[in-house]
Amino acid sequence: MGVAVTGRSGEGAVLAVLAFGNFIVGMGAFVLVGIVSPIADGLGVSKADAGIVLTTYALAYAVLSPITGALTGTLPRRVVLVTALSIFALGTVLSALSASLLMLAASRVIVALGGSMYGPIAAGIAVAISAPERRGKALATVFIGGTIAQVVGMPFGAWVSYHFGWAATFWVISALTALGAGVMALAVPRDIRFQAAGLGTIFAALADRRTMFATAFTATMIAALYMVFTFFGPLIEASVGPDPEIRTGFLMLNGVGAVIGNLVGGFLADRIGSWRTLILICIAQIVIMPLFSIVPLSFLELAIVIATWSAFSFAFIAPQQARVAQFAPEAVGIVLSINAAMIYIGITVGSAVGSRILGWYGLEALGIAGGLVAVLALAHLVASGRPRPA
Structure with a gap:
């Protein structure tokens, strides 16, 4: 359906625009991490209660992602992208206007609706317009917007909220999102080729146990990572103390590593294949994560x-997105939507299990526990196997 984007320059321009949209969606999600305390103070609730807005977004995204993928599966891609960012902007405006925790949490469901529409569609377009030998790089290019958002989102949100109030952070994001919707309307071609999909497609994908087991590897791996990442701040402080400037420096280092890793992951997926790249990543995490238990460093x-x-x-x-697309080439958009849901399921589970481990055994146990779950993720990856040859 539609026409193909021709030429590498045309492909690159579309991927850059999609990365900008992912940056916006990432900013809208990650700024919350840096403004939980101002929100708690402003709404007169505890920090633990204010943290529910993070969980609300993650759970809503996980539930809505495959549903929105099916309901928008026959619509032109540009229309969906513009609509997604418009909904995202509306939800962010409501977040800025929220006078209670309940209203703020409800607004995050609307924000998640827009985000869950945008992310998988952007990844699906990257797959659709790129040649198989460049697919990993294309997905990495689109995803780098969200990676950069993670680098700047937390410090940006904290800086704006402490200087102008937490609502100001949402006003800035809503303005940025409105700009993004305009960019999508002008820069994304009208008739990008895509696979039409509907509710029947999602039911067929969910019934394919092999594809679903391969996609569920995303949740297993993300859960292992978030057992450590959720408590990055305390882990840093355990080694270098509570100095906020030093902690911010290490968080920025984490962001630089994330950007480099995102690009390298796409490169390796194109060179040695997605499955081998993921095997290498699992083994690396099994080795690295237990080092967080050797504190202080x-x-x-x-x-x-x-x-x-x-x-x-x-x-x-990027390699996992490319891999799940190979498992269901006839339903790429839907399986990428399900894969996006698995990311947020993994975040929710990893954070919850990490909290339990922290409470029972202390900070030093997190790295070892994360490494053990990474072993489980490696077993999951091997058991799920490789896609069948086309």
Whole structure:
């Protein structure tokens, strides 16, 4: 359905625009991490209660992603992208206007609706317009917008909220999102070729146990990573103390590693294949994550561990997206939507299990526990196998 994007220059321009949209969606999600305390103070609730807005977004995204993929499966891609960012902007405006925790949580469901529409569609377009030998790089290019958002989202949200109030952060994001919707309307071709999909497609995908088991590897791997990442701040402080500037520096180092890892993951997927790349990433995490249990680390040791952990963590997304697309080439958009849901299921499970481990055994147990779950993820990957040859 539609026409193909021709030429590498045309392909590159579309991928850059899609990456900008992912940056916007990522900013809308990650700024919350840096403004939980101002929200709690502003709404007169505890920090633990304010944290529910993060969980609400993650769960809503996980539930809505495959549903929106099916319901929008026959619509032109540009229409869906513009609509997604418009809904995202509306939800963010409502977040800025929220006078209670309940209203804020409800607004995050609307934001998640827009985000769950945008992300899988952007990845699906990357798959559709790129040649198989460039697919990993194309997915990495689109996803790098979200990676950069993670680097700047937390410090940006904290800076704006502490200077102008937490609502100002949402106003800035809503304006950025409105700009993004306009860019999509002008820059994305009207008739990008795509696979039409409907509710029947999602039911068929869900019934394919082999594809679903391969896609569920995303949740297993993300859960392992978030057992550590959820408590990155305390892990850093355990080695270098509570100095906020030093902690911010290590978080920025994590972001640099994430950007590099994202690009390298796409490169390796194109060169040695997605499955081999993911095997390498799992083995690396099995080795690296237990090092977080050897605290305190020296300044240099901690820098090396964080940089390598971050690079191997964010190298995971592009090859796994390329892999699940190969499992169901007739329903790429739907399986990418389900894969996006698995990311947020993994975040929710990993954070919850990490909290339990922290409460029962202390901070030093998180790295070992994450490494053990990475072993489980490797077993999951091997058991799910490789896609059948086309």
